[in-house]
Amino acid sequence: MTGQPTAAGGSAGATASADPPAGPAATSRWSRDDLLSGAIFIAIGAAFALTSASYELGSLLKMGPGYFPMVLGIILVAFGTAIVLTSVIGTLRRGSHPVGESEGGIPWVRGALVLAAIMLFGFLVAPVGLVPALLVATFLSALAGHGTSPKGAAVIAVGLTVMCVVIFVVVLQLKLPLFVGMGG
């Protein structure tokens, strides 16, 4: 790895020149991504560890069902803490949080449509059958697309439903009822 000095030198130069202008652009001194993800890991780790504590722990020789997840839960809390601490220490040292986070907002409406499509498919497929459930799911998810009108979404929904029925039921022979309780 003879080229390392040049590569490392190049990147050091790049970060040095990128740091000062990041000051005004950065909205807060703390890295929201680090603090939040650290908190999530601490919370999940603690939840797993506490739940495991109610199971039989056993000993190293004869481990109960709670032993291994308990240890892992504690390790996750430790890693979450490490994420928070390294971020805080880094911020204090540098004076600004690292650039390159946050791609912008969250697509609330579009995301909700996609998730609703998936959930509704789950709720509908058994009681009403594959075809109506698919129509609903593909229509809702198509609506989430950029520049798709309700009419366009309906066209996409019908097309994709036909395609899925052909692929899954005709070609792959999956035993899925197409319609339920609709005289079909």
Added chain:
Amino acid sequence: MDFSNILLGIQTALTPTNLLFCLIGCALGTAIGVLPGIGPTATIALLLPITFNFDPVSSIIMLAGIYYGAQYGGSTTAILLNLPGETSAAVTAIDGYQMARLGRAGQALATAALGSFFAGTVATVVLAVFAPPLAEAALKFGPAEYFSLVVLGLVASIALASGSMWKALAMIVLGLLLGMVGQDVETGFPRFTFGARELYGGLNFVSLAVGMFGIAEILRNLQTGIHRPSMVREVKNLRLGRKELRQITPPVLRGTVMGSLLGILPGGGHVLASFTSYSMEKRLSKHPEEFGKGAIEGVAAPESANNAAAQTSFIPLLTLGLPAHPVMALLIGAFIIQGITPGPNVINDEPVLFWGLIASMWVGNLMLVLLNLPLIGLWVKLLSIPYRILFPAIIAFSTIGCYSLGLNAYHVFAIAFFAVLGYVLIRLGCEPAPLLLGFVLGPLLEENFRRAMTISKGDPTVLLTRPISLTMLVIAALALFISVAPAIRKKRDVVFAEED
């Protein structure tokens, strides 16, 4: 090498059914390699439930074809549109796209295809030669060795990953914990199920993979939108002259060696291989100033390297049952769905599967050359499928696929859950790949730890006193150290910077 095995493999790969499945896999792989917004991980996850209905050998052959086919497809768009469909093709775009701008797109594509084919052939031989003895050695491993091996695999997988090491470590542990959900193997005690019967068998692997790699990615793309260039250059003159052939031979050879070696490493070895071989060629070249301006060597080396690595990354999977990256983790899922336990026993217990898969890889590589060079225009046309039609199709496929696993709506709800979890974590800078590896390896890790402790009568130092186990833990510690060492970290960030 035992030639009867090779013959068995060739016979298996050449049955009409398996040829068809191989072709489907390669074609599908090329297609999703070309299309941005869906990668091999999501595609294989989507197809896992369907493969349940197929013969094990055919389905694994198809899924493997998707994986290495995507490497071919990714380089096509990298060269023609400066749009690497897969991360490993990012380097190819540097000189490949410049060649295309100079009107040498055909030559760049031919170089990529021939280099990949050569590398794929060599790497397949490497796989056939080295996998059996490695599996033989692994058969002697006791639980302590296996535990340390899994630890090494998990740690090594993040040493090569980009981003924060602490976050990657936390994602591994979160994956391990999610893998604990369900009935405890030894006592049958239900853990973290909150009384839900559906969770007794554990969280659904397919739902997790589809949610985190398929749907979470859609949620991200819905924010930014996917922009596609409509301008596609005419491709003509795919022929390489004697001068070009002489130019590309050494880089192809070096790229193949580099790729075969790095591919075995856990975690994105194929990405690292293409970056490393590119910078090596640049350093060895007599005219390094041409790199970045359309040097044919800059296409030949990384393309050979990433394809060789794609093939040899099957070695840890097939010999140790250890996935090197998410796609391999999904293949483990495919093995388990088919009732095959991945690990050193596969070669002896399932010779048809093992040798058939290897032979099919070579057949697949040949198919890819034939599929890609003459039909290049067809693949590029795929780019005209708008994303607003593509993503509802992905959603429809995932929901039907997961529902068809036992006709249980819970598997569908689980997709939504993991999509949200995956989206949040990805937005906070945590890559989902280590989580998937942890999830797959969690039960293996626990089982071997418990067995090791039972055998050693509860003495944890057994992990350090048995030489093989100790060696692996030391390597794991070194890998961790290397990944935090500032000098190497900087270089690593440079390597992966272009990926994002």
